[in-house]
Amino acid sequence: MAAPGGAEGPAAGPAAGGALWVEVRALLPGAEEGLTLALSGEVEDCVLTLLRRARGLLYGAAGRPCGAAAAALRRLGDVLRDYSWEKLNAGPWREVSKAWRQVYAYGCLFGALAEVAAGRPLAPAVRLCDMGLLMGASVLDNVLARLVRVLQAHLPRGKRRAAAEGSAKRIRIGPPPAPVVQPEDALPHLHCPSLEHFRDNYLIPQKPVVLEGIIDHWPCMKKWSVDYFCQVAGCRTVPVELGTRYTDEEWSQKLMTVSDFINQYIVNEVFGRKYIRLYSPQDSENLYPHESQILHNTSQVDVEDPDLVKFPDFRKAAFQSCILMPGQVLFIPVKYWHYVRSLDISFSVSFWWS
Template sequence: MAAVDGAEDSAASPALWAEVRALLPNTEEALTLALSGEVEDCIPPLLRRARGLLYGAEGRPCEATAATLRRLGDVLRDYSWEKLNAGPWREISKAWRQVYTYGCLFGALAEVAAGSPLAPAVRLCDMGLLMGASVLDNVLARLVRVLQMRLPRAKRRLSPEGSAKRVRIDCRPAPVVPPEDALPHLYCPSLEHFRDNYLIPQKPVVLEGTIDHWPCMKKWSVDYFCQVAGCRTVPVELGSRYTDEEWSQKLMTVSDFINQYIVNENSVGYLAQHQLFDQIPELKEDIRIPDYCCLGEGEEDDITINAWFGPEGTVSPLHQDPQQNFLVQVFGRKYIQLYSPQDSENLYPHESHILHNTSQVDVEDPDLVKFPNFRKAAFQSCILMPGQVLFIPVKYWHYVRSLDISFSVSFWWS
């Protein structure tokens, strides 16, 4: 039962502990603590001790047991956190990510057992979902759903009357798209027509009428995200574009992000991440995999789904991606320019390995003295409206600027 009227259900209620406990295996032996690789010898005894505390008492653990379980969760998280930050992410052992997840799980269960406020337990679940690896059939995703139902639904704070109007970092007006530069638009093309005329020849196109039936088109708004995901912790990119020196990342709740960067503040923050829909399944239920993705070579599980949520003025600099892309506009508008991979030499990619897929040129205010060949590059453009889907072929360069508060979903596929 969801909490209402801003009142959080008591974390100490026997009913909540029974519901949470039911997410775990019935016996201590069934909670296997399996890891995908080797870890240091001090870790397995800590995991087993925490497991024993969960199964060692009838009903909810007592206050002293909950405190010990909390400390064990802290130790597991602190120890594994050092391992997670010891080198490039791709080189981090999955086993250490699983240890971090167990630390988050035991910490969240300790908060519930102690009757503490539920928001810290929800944050621990989110940290495990973001930084860890799935254990026990993705128990953290199931646990956070139970806990979230007990929290009051967040509301966004309206700007106080008479406050200064938001000053955007990038507040250029919506450009006019000349007919000769405009991308073609198609209404619900058949799979065969799209494949033969756009996918195989690798030509971008704006599709219309293909997502009108998606639930997100009627449900999603800033207020809806506050209600459904306001208490959830997510990574936020701070700054108008990722190439700026002041660009950074920060973890915060969705409601804090909305209140600080969508509603009230004079700076730009952007929610851009590929885990949002796995982290918050309620949102994933409102979207669909575009039918045209079936024309690819990979499986549906290989499709990467990204969320892009931010205020007016946020910019994705001219860059290219390694897969085909369907960019779905749910609400708000975006101005987009596209350049063929054949023009790559005229677009002056950064020389560094990290930014080699990103142009040095500000396409709306190019420095033609520094980048003279940029004038040779031909582009197509569009203003992507709600309900439209832009097909961006693999390696096609694209520049994106939000003209309003905007939410987009991109599907990367091969």
């Protein structure tokens, strides 16, 4: 039978739910004592009691907690998450105890398992796993990562395809004009250099360069698109940065699904280019870094529209620039200042190494 949207979905009903539970249950220790509830620090005794009670509900049922047991497990997951959430948001993140992040992860785990055991729709269980991965700490050999992979594979394909089709109906708009890169400021380009040539001429001397042709074989060069991300990750919850730059007062972060992000913020399926400027560490003083410890590696200057009355020495700072195109790789040496502006909707991958 065809699922909504014309795509054939997984079989529904008790048999399918039972098969999924068997697959999910295999991710957990076989016996109750194997789920040790080990924490990296001290928490209140009442929290330990709630954790043990949830574990008992999970293992106490004959094979699968159903009905009242599943409902009770779900409520305990809610309580554990609510209580630990206050601890996670009580002060600076670096001061949050790992033990409370683990409690939050357990709360997400028990909540997700309760959803599956009760035969409820899987999207809320996937979100619980993602929240545990984002805000919690690893428990049971990173069981949440393994659980969410299983759950995502069982999501109805029709819903994923519907999200992708929704994004395809968007109004296309023309890309903004790209800044002009003057020849004297242009970064050098290099096509498929040998490792030795790159090492001797750019890596060791710490000189930036645009590399071409070195990732043409990557699958993402043919697969990645807005529709592709909707299909493979539309249901996943991710942190999204909202705002022009993170030093602005209106800048914020929000947790949302990939599909919601695309539906709310992406209106063009033309993507790929970035305008980039690089400044040498030797010009650090001319870039007027913020004095605060948190933003000491961030310039106060709007480099494309500088206030030269407030920042007069900025005119002394020399830069190199480029329009980075799809498939190109930019090597940025250590401690180089970099300014990036997307000219289109774009996806990029970054690597850091010493």
